[in-house]
Amino acid sequence: MKRVSMWIMLCWICFAGVLKAQQEALRLDVSVENASLEQFVRLVEKESGYSFIYGEDVSLRQPITLSVKQQTVGEILEEAFKREPIGFRLEKNHILLFRRPLPKEKRYTICGYVTDRSSAETLIGANILEGIRHTGTYTNSFGFYTLTVPEGEVELNFSYLGYDVQTIRFCLQKDTMIPVQLTANNRLEELLVLSDRKEAGIYATGMSSHDVPLTQIRNTPALLGEADLLKTIQLLPGVQAATEGFSGLYVRGGGPDQNLILLDGIPVYNADHLLGVFSIFTPEAMKRVTLYKGAFPARFGSRLSSVVDIRTNDGDMKQYHGTASLGLLTSKIHLEGPVWKDRTAFNVSVRRTYLDWLARPFLDKDKKYGYYFYDINAKVNHKFSDRSRFFLSFYKGKDHCDYTRNTAYEYDYASYYYNDGMDLNWGNTIAAARWNYVFNHQLFFQATMAYNHYDMKMSTGYQNLDKVHKGETLYVYDSDYHSGIHDYSVQADFDYTPHPAHHLKFGTSYLYHVFQPEVMVSRVKEEEEETVQRDTTYTAISNGDILGHEWSLYAEDDISLGRFRVNAGIYFSLFNTQGKNYFSAQPRLSARYGLTDEVAIKASFTQMAQYVHLLSSSTIALPTDLWVPVTKNIRPMRSDQYALGGYYTGIKGWEFSMEAYYKNMFHVLEYQDGASFLASSSGWEDKVEMGNGRSMGVEFLAQKTSGKTTGWIAYTLAKSDRIFENGNINNGNRFPYKYDRRHNLNFCVNHTFNQQWDVGVSWVFNTGGTVTVAEQRMDVLYPDNNETAGTNYIPARNNFRLPSSHRLNVGVNYRKNARRGTHIWNVSVYNVYNAMTPNLVFMDKEVLEHSITLPSGKPYYWTEVRNHLKKVTLLPCIPSITYTFKF
Structure with a gap:
């Protein structure tokens, strides 16, 4: 029996050795992609005959992707688990998996x-x-x-x-x-594409922002065929225009001065031409445009409501090309190319109107009117190396308006000559030098020096010349009015990426502001018989320069934790003026959680502060509107904004979003009841009151992002109001903001038929804003002393809501390729069905006369004046045609 047992044991040992040798010699073909641990184990068990043993602590960090041929089981496991915290041991026909510490990866x-x-x-x-x-x-x-x-x-x-x-x-x-x-x-x-899912919309950490497609800007039908950036932005949810057809921006219940418009990182104070009909930005000069309505990254500050970040083209380093356009209102040319191939490039865009040239032959020789505007964008880009680049950029824009009149009367005994005129100029000058340097593979640095100047100058005057017989009298009056801002700034920004899950941005800046609210100088000269009787210069208004020093420091970190991402940061600012310091620490937080690959939710909190104010009483951008800083008495504006949103991209080629927001605003300014700004900043602090505002709303956006038909439908349900508790405005009661519009619906679509034809359509519907209307006025004539007394009854601030407005615009483009370029014809119709949307609104009066006979027998008279709202439409149905040659 012993001998039999020994033989059985010996056979078993030999069999086990042979089996082990066969298993070790077994070579397999294994191919898996994004496999879980369970899927990988089942595949290896099926192919090899081994069975796996492991506990719950054994898990993968990443799915297994593997493709090998004729490898042993040990080699396959080594390859599969080389970057995973999993070790293995082969035991006869079993494979034992256990958790192991990962070797430190380089x-x-x-x-x-x-x-x-x-x-x-x-x-x-x-x-x-x-x-x-x-x-x-x-x-x-x-x-x-x-x-x-x-x-x-x-x-x-x-x-x-x-x-x-x-x-x-x-x-x-x-x-x-x-x-x-x-x-x-x-x-x-x-195949037009308007969005890139990997870096925008649902996948971005932040919310309340839009990358505005340049193709959409160029193809959206516009007034007189002039593609306009700001008018395209007005078609997005949460954004509206103050006046139909004008380019001003009112974002989430904020005012026009609460928008930070950046041109290559430099603030632009005046972004309008032709009293706001057009913006100063030409699409040919732009490379990327991003609108932030909330969830502002920590690198942005100084405004409450929005940031429009505009980046211009750097220039082509390989070859020369450009465009030339001729329209009914403007002509423009864009040219870019290499100065030194693969090293230095330039980019230049120039635009000018020619209404003054076209109108000149039709004007009376004794009366001349002139108006034009122009824009010049220029940029030079030099590459020192793959690590170092240098940029010089320049912008100059100007509006010019002039008027002259000559009058002459000649008699036998005398002659009289009179002439008067006005010359008005306003615009921006921006110059910047920027250096980019890669310190190491994780740290990117940018240094910027800039000069920014907004200037408005108005000259008026008249001259009388009387000649009687041999005598002669001359009277001359001249007046110069000037207002402006000079900014000198330096800025340093860093991008640091120590890990793919962390992207840090931090930096600092200093701005030296020189505000010149108003300077007015006049000169009077009198001559009689060629003898100077008076020659005097007067300074009628001189507020003097107001200096401001603004420092800022920011840091933000975009953190990725799987499906959860956070952007957290803080912006510190200090503003010094008139011996007073204002300090602000503004936290920023945005969070995103991806429920699935197609569904995400986001939330944000943003605090902002603003140190400048725009003095204006008009809904139209006037050159006499003045920028003033905070003072010892006027505190900085501040806002807290909360937002929550949901995003869905489950339908191919579509993106859907819904955002709800609530914004509190503090120390906002309004003119006191009965006060207004009439082109003079004199005593402006006594005419305004500081109060609080709030804005809330829900925004919906459905965007078609790819295919021959692209565009979006945007709807906003919003409310905005103000309250001034000191009682000088609306008796301290809450009242609606003047641009409070409950419903805003925008429809924008482009369809490409083929390489030659495409069409763009936009339709806008807005409920009306508010105005302050006197409900009743009565003027009484007292017969005893023949005096009249009148009173206006105004029940509340912004007590009347204007009617709703709507407008349809259509544009068609035709392209034809030629030997040396492409010919493009654009035919557009603005306000197709001639909707009489009001651009200006004012009160008109209806006078009713009444009289009765008093018991004493004396007549009693009174006049009743009834107010009627009168609407003026400046932009009816307007067709246009534009020709562009692209070479």
């Missing part, structure tokens, strides 16, 4: 610029995805990216709207700089 950083292959223009917001580890980033405002990943095999996928995806695979063994040039996909000419 991590390296990849960075570089992403540019257009044909022009070397940097691409803002290009996406970079590492395909093996499923992590990624995107380029900043200068086309620079940085991404830190473990050493080993790397697969980088670079993508951007309208460009082919480029994939780069290599073994990462050290910090590496990889400049990437993407190739434009010409096949997309007929």
